[in-house]
Amino acid sequence: MLIQAIEGVTWTLMLGGVFFAVVGGIGLLRLPDVFSRMHGAGMTDTLGAGLILGGLLFHSLAGTLLLRIAEHPEEGLRLNGVEVHAGDGLVAFKIAAILAFLLITSPTATHALSRAALLQNVRPWAAERKDKSSND
């Protein structure tokens, strides 16, 4: 019962992450200019990566805890079709480190990118449309 609940939470988190990643990817391909495409890319970088890595983090943390309270730890434990190891606590810590690093660097990179684009006179799509309609 507990195992099914943990697997359900992992499924929900990771499928949510995949949804946001694919939607952001479609936005990256279909939106009209570089500034609006940053919105799609930002969605894959924060919500997509956050939920997928959150699901992995939850999986490994819950797996280690279950293995610790199990009556027969030597029998091993399978979660989401994957063997759980005693050293998964360290894996969880590394995933948390990746997550924290991505959450810091990804907005920084997007900020630097939009600044560089503005400095090199890339006009936002909305501003160009406004100019066009006022000229008409």
Added chain:
Amino acid sequence: MIFGAVMIGVLVTMALALARAIAGPTVFDRILALNTFGTKTVLLISVVSFLYGRPSFIDLALTYALMNFIGVIAVLRFSQYGHFGETESDAHDVAIDDESL
């Protein structure tokens, strides 16, 4: 099962980012697509490490996340200034050092 599904989804996103990198049209679109592609590579390595039961792959993902950020900033600097931050005087100093040797 779930890890395989997530891997396929991440691969689809990587393909979309790659299509944007090829289509351009400005250099900033390409850098943005490169950044997204790198982040998705980190996710792909993490998921694959669980799928195949190899925890050591997580270290590769961590390293890739660090390198990806530095790479994007370096390419941005290069596209903005045409060099990696070295100045005229730096080049001059190197020339003098060569003479003294």
